[in-house]
Amino acid sequence: MASAATHLPDHERWVVLATERIGQSEQASLPPATRLVTPGDAAVPDLDVRRRLYNVTEFCTAIKPDIIQWLWRQGYDEVVYFDPDIVLFDRPDEIGRAWAAGAEVALTPHLATATDHPGWVMRAVNLSGQFNLGFIAVRNRPEARRLVEWWRAQIAWNCIEDAGNGTFVDQKVVDHFPALSAAVHVIRHPGYNVAYWNLHEREMTRTGGRYATAGLPLAFFHFSGFEMFGAGVSRHTALARAGDGAVETILRDYGRRLVAGNDLALSLAPYDYDRFPDGTRSSALLRQALHRAIRAEAIAAGDILRPGFLLAPVPAVAPARYGGAVPRILALIAGFADLPEELRQPFDGYLAADHARRHKAVIPLLMALHRLGAVDAGTAEAIAGARHSPAPPAEADGGRITRLTWPADLGIEGWRQIVRLPALPFLLHSARPDLMESFDLDTAEGLIGYLAWFLAIGQESWKARAETIGDVVTALDQVPLPAPADLGVTEGSLLDAAILHVFAPATRHEGPPAPAGVLALEALLSGARNGPIKPAVAHVLRTWLWHREGGATPKILRLLAASARLRGRLLGSHTTRRITVEAVDEALSAIGLADLGRHPPPPPLARRRLPVPDDVASDCAIVGPFASVSGVGHAARGLRTLLRAAGRRPASIDLLAPADRPDAAGGDGWPTDRPLPLLVLHANADVTLDAIAKFEPLWRRAARRVGYWYWELPAMTGRMAAPAMLLDEIWVATEFVRRSVAPQVAIPVRVRPPVLQPADFTPSSPGGGSFGASRRGYRFLTVLDARSFLARKNPAGVVGAFLQAFPEGDEPAELLVKLSNGHGADQGLANLRDMAAADRRVRVLDGHFTDIEMNDLYESADCFVSLHRSEGLGLGIAQAMMRGKAVIATGYGGPMDFLSTRTAFLVPFRMVPVERDAYPDWLGQEWAEPDERAAAVYMKELVRNPAAGRALGDRARPAAERFFSPARILGQIPGPAAPPPLSRGAA
Numbered sequence: 013m014a015s016a017a018t019h020l021p022d023h024e025r026w027v028v029l030a031t032e033r034i035g036q037s038e039q040a041s042l043p044p045a046t047r048l049v050t051p052g053d054a055a056v057p058d059l060d061v062r063r064r065l066y067n068v069t070e071f072c073t074a075i076k077p078d079i080i081q082w083l084w085r086q087g088y089d090e091v092v093y094f095d096p097d098i099v100l101f102d103r104p105d106e107i108g109r110a111w112a113a114g115a116e117v118a119l120t121p122h123l124a125t126a127t128d129h130p131g132w133v134m135r136a137v138n139l140s141g142q143f144n145l146g147f148i149a150v151r152n153r154p155e156a157r158r159l160v161e162w163w164r165a166q167i168a169w170n171c172i173e174d175a176g177n178g179t180f181v182d183q184k185v186v187d188h189f190p191a192l193s194a195a196v197h198v199i200r201h202p203g204y205n206v207a208y209w210n211l212h213e214r215e216m217t218r219t220g221g222r223y224a225t226a227g228l229p230l231a232f233f234h235f236s237g238f239e240m241f242g243a244g245v246s247r248h249t250a251l252a253r254a255g256d257g258a259v260e261t262i263l264r265d266y267g268r269r270l271v272a273g274n275d276l277a278l279s280l281a282p283y284d285y286d287r288f289p290d291g292t293r294s295s296a297l298l299r300q301a302l303h304r305a306i307r308a309e310a311i312a313a314g315d316i317l318r319p320g321f322l323l324a325p326v327p328a329v330a331p332a333r334y335g336g337a338v339p340r341i342l343a344l345i346a347g348f349a350d351l352p353e354e355l356r357q358p359f360d361g362y363l364a365a366d367h368a369r370r371h372k373a374v375i376p377l378l379m380a381l382h383r384l385g386a387v388d389a390g391t392a393e394a395i396a397g398a399r400h401s402p403a404p405p406a407e408a409d410g411g412r413i414t415r416l417t418w419p420a421d422l423g424i425e426g427w428r429q430i431v432r433l434p435a436l437p438f439l440l441h442s443a444r445p446d447l448m449e450s451f452d453l454d455t456a457e458g459l460i461g462y463l464a465w466f467l468a469i470g471q472e473s474w475k476a477r478a479e480t481i482g483d484v485v486t487a488l489d490q491v492p493l494p495a496p497a498d499l500g501v502t503e504g505s506l507l508d509a510a511i512l513h514v515f516a517p518a519t520r521h522e523g524p525p526a527p528a529g530v531l532a533l534e535a536l537l538s539g540a541r542n543g544p545i546k547p548a549v550a551h552v553l554r555t556w557l558w559h560r561e562g563g564a565t566p567k568i569l570r571l572l573a574a575s576a577r578l579r580g581r582l583l584g585s586h587t588t589r590r591i592t593v594e595a596v597d598e599a600l601s602a603i604g605l606a607d608l609g610r611h612p613p614p615p616p617l618a619r620r621r622l623p624v625p626d627d628v629a630s631d632c633a634i635v636g637p638f639a640s641v642s643g644v645g646h647a648a649r650g651l652r653t654l655l656r657a658a659g660r661r662p663a664s665i666d667l668l669a670p671a672d673r674p675d676a677a678g679g680d681g682w683p684t685d686r687p688l689p690l691l692v693l694h695a696n697a698d699v700t701l702d703a704i705a706k707f708e709p710l711w712r713r714a715a716r717r718v719g720y721w722y723w724e725l726p727a728m729t730g731r732m733a734a735p736a737m738l739l740d741e742i743w744v745a746t747e748f749v750r751r752s753v754a755p756q757v758a759i760p761v762r763v764r765p766p767v768l769q770p771a772d773f774t775p776s777s778p779g780g781g782s783f784g785a786s787r788r789g790y791r792f793l794t795v796l797d798a799r800s801f802l803a804r805k806n807p808a809g810v811v812g813a814f815l816q817a818f819p820e821g822d823e824p825a826e827l828l829v830k831l832s833n834g835h836g837a838d839q840g841l842a843n844l845r846d847m848a849a850a851d852r853r854v855r856v857l858d859g860h861f862t863d864i865e866m867n868d869l870y871e872s873a874d875c876f877v878s879l880h881r882s883e884g885l886g887l888g889i890a891q892a893m894m895r896g897k898a899v900i901a902t903g904y905g906g907p908m909d910f911l912s913t914r915t916a917f918l919v920p921f922r923m924v925p926v927e928r929d930a931y932p933d934w935l936g937q938e939w940a941e942p943d944e945r946a947a948a949v950y951m952k953e954l955v956r957n958p959a960a961g962r963a964l965g966d967r968a969r970p971a972a973e974r975f976f977s978p979a980r981i982l983g984q985i986p987g988p989a990a991p992p993p994l995s996r997g998a999a
Contacts, residue, residue: 013025015099020104025047029912030284031050034921040825049079055082058314063284063316064300065294068285074181075181078223081160090149090151091151092147092149093109093148094146095234095236097235101229102222106231107149108202111151112395115195116151116154117148117193118150118198119190120147120198120205121144122141123137123388125213132249136209140175142183143198144183144190148186155194163185170303170307180493186873202225203232205228208236217258237249238263242891257452269951271783271953298439304442309373354547355384357381358376424810434487436484438463438972451931460506546855588741612767624646632661632663632687632690634662635665635707636652636666639666643887643888644696644832647766651694651743651767653766658982667695688714691714692719692743693717697736700735701738711738715738716741719735719739720742724931736756736757741760743762743905745766745885747763748792750762764773765885770893770894772863778871781871781875783869787872789823790958792873793873794810794876794878796830798832802928804880804882805930808840808843808847809942809944810877810878811829811844813951815854817955818951823955825955826854829848831858832858874898875887876889876895877900879942880901880902880904880905882939892906893971900916900954902921902940908973910973910975914971919942919943923939924941925938
């Protein structure tokens with residue numbers, strides 16, 4: 013926008029932000045007299061729907077004509093649109109010449125000469141369109157208004173990136189403009205919209221600071237797919253940069269401007285519109301399914317905003333414009349409690365008919381309904397004349413989206429029933445060709461097999477809220493199923509059949525409960541209908557539960573921890589009843605399943621009384637890894653400091669000490685026969701149950717039980733969050749962790765960062781002692797524990813960025829990789845050591861250091877680097893900032909609570925799927941993939957200008973001290989005299 017202010021000073025400038033609100037930082041980053049507007053401010057029609065149907069690129073493109081029309085309504089006669097990655101180098105006078113010649117619309121083509129274009133260019137242009145819509149100019153004239161309205165109507169609901177199927181956002185639509193109107197002018201000047209796709213036909217030169225193409229002045233350059241000092245001209249092509257010349261110069265200068273202004277941080281801004289009203293993330297898979305459903309007229313676009321849309325029964329999503337035939341017939345049939353004999357044959361024929369014959373097949377069905385008094389003659393005639401199947405394009409689309417408008421047909425032993433199932437599983441089925449091929453929903457076997465797959469695996473594809481999936485499970489449980497012998501259920505439900513299908517291939521006998529085990533027990537304990545409690549499911553479940561000595565109740569406890577629905581059925585409200593072994597046994601006995609819970613009583617845990625100094629009356633206890641030198645050890649000690657600053661007197665019990673000596677390693681213990689007002693378990697979710705079992709006397713006596721959890725993925729799974737049922741509250745270190753945990757639990761989740769104090773980071777001497785004496789130039793440092801998931805910490809990315817930044821080998825720079833617990837045989841560790849061994853400037857320091865040694869190591873460094881893929885807190889980053897060090901860090905995760913462009917170089921990233929087993933519950937999750945090339949640019953800048961790093965550290969130190977100070981956090985911690993109520997809403 014700065015270049016537009018320079019070369020178009022007579023034009024008013026507007027920037028559209030795809031967000032809900034405009035902050036001061038956004039306004040401050042723009043040149044004076046530049047105005048900001050949001051789509052809501054511009055009254056974009058159908059905004060709530062369209063913003064959820066598209067990703068950020070598609071959405072910004074889809075509203076382009078809407079914004080142009082809005083600007084016309086503000087009184088502007090001429091609107092010139094530029095993509096944000098376009099820079100003007102001269103006044104674009106060709107636009108004025110087009111207006112003078114009578115044009116009302118001006119476009120720039122991808123290619124402007126009839127030459128021998130490279131094959132990859134021709135393929136790209138054929139797929140994406142003749143004109144590049146990073147630029148368009150329009151006048152407020154009749155022909156332009158007509159074209160812009162046509163453009164708007166064409167892309168409002170179909171502005172997707174799917175070039176392989178003939179749609180590339182709006183560009184293929186605008187290809188028609190020159191044929192539709194003589195008022196369209198094509199600017200063929202070689203200096204307009206120069207980019208990677210036309211560099212081969214537009215030779216660039218630079219003379220006296222001015223650029224030219226084919227001998228004419230460069231008006232504007234489009235930095236599409238710009239790579240930060242990478243080897244290519246754009247990430248969209250393999251075209252390499254030349255070593256020198258005008259193209260390399262213009263790219264290098266653009267990159268330097270981005271670095272100098274820290275503009276890369278703008279790419280870190282979240283997209284405000286990536287969730288549906290119920291909180292479900294608008295993933296690419298879900299958007300694809302919804303677009304297919306809308307194109308096939310199976311749903312109306314506005315349906316997606318309807319409360320509970322994803323849980324609505326399948327027939328209910330058929331729109332009124334379907335002629336009402338399908339939903340009305342279904343409603344008529346559903347009005348019969350049992351399907352009368354005279355309806356069975358015509359209904360079977362209607363369901364079995366293909367699209368060509370269905371119109372005729374409805375006639376005998378309507379006649380039978382009329383004879384039974386379910387429909388009058390006029391209504392039957394209207395239904396017979398209506399449409400009974402989706403339009404032909406749905407078939408040509410190659411999908412089976414028609415399933416959204418038809419009931420699942422359970423043809424079991426000649427019995428048919430309308431199955432009113434939620435739309436969510438069927439949207440997924442319609443979006444995946446592999447699922448459509450594997451599961452034929454016309455058959456009972458295919459339907460049950462698909463639902464078993466969906467419950468056990470497929471639900472993770474949606475990143476849906478736990479409540480949404482729970483409602484789907486409830487809906488399946490409300491579909492009664494007859495008793496075919498091959499399914500092994502009596503008086504069961506569709507949920508039961510799906511669960512048995514999950515158990516049938518291989519029943520788990522070891523390890524934690526499988527998702528299928530949770531669903532099986534839910535089905536077992538369902539008492540919603542008359543008749544015996546599903547003995548077949550009980551048999552499978554008993555086989556699974558009773559495989560060890562000691563009984564089943566401990567496993568049932570873990571199942572209860574994994575299912576809020578199950579807890580409600582078995583024990584009632586969590587707010588009124590504690591989850592204990594005794595309560596489970598009592599509840600199982602009450603419903604006639606005592607044999608599932610009966611077991612020899614476990615040996616009582618030894619009662620122990622640990623000494624507490626007489627002059628210190630502790631009012632709370634913390635169980636945590638206080639003796640550990642790891643990051644969680646620092647965090648546990650920081651939490652203890654915070655509680656002390658809040659006026660509490662915490663007793664410390666080491667989590668890692670032997671069960672019979674929890675006072676070891678500096679813990680001061682707690683007398684277990686004294687009431688305990690507050691217990692804080694500083695143990696992650698996956699070890700909370702073990703910690704409770706180990707310190708059961710403390711847990712039993714605590715009036716208020718708090719878990720302190722870390723989690724490093726965007727969404728905590730219900731399985732991982734299950735131990736929350738045994739707690740009253742959860743504390744977390746950052747907003748990132750709170751957003752991950754809160755949707756999965758029914759108790760408050762509060763942000764309680766640990767206290768970090770400057771005095772804790774004092775080195776043995778200025779310069780870092782012996783570590784400082786071994787410096788070989790500007791020192792970069794990264795620190796990690798190999799047990800904290802190597803792929804998440806991404807040290808290989810730091811080494812890779814360093815080697816990109818300093819490829820010659822003689823630059824005055826070095827990198828230290830501090831590694832703990834690196835003695836394993838992990839392939840990632842081996843690769844890291846190989847990378848380091850190839851360059852003498854990269855050193856791996858393995859082993860456990862004391863606090864003083866770590867302080868000296870940090871002191872000896874100039875810059876701390878963390879190219880993490882995700883972080884819950886980022887203690888290493890925080891410690892470096894407390895020491896006044898420059899920081900280069902991925903702009904993602906928990907550290908963003910205390911990082912900003914003023915205090916760190918933030919590395920841009922793209923979201924990628926978490927690799928298999930790279931983190932617990934990895935399936936269906938995403939994390940950040942940092943741009944190593946951008947990090948390399950920052951590294952080069954710091955070595956070239958160390959003063960910039962020192963200035964960054966000088967700003968970072970006070971910011972970190974404020975954020976982690978007791979004074980800032982104290983207001984969040986209630987004092988001992990006024991504990992908060994044990995509310996059940998997530999905060």
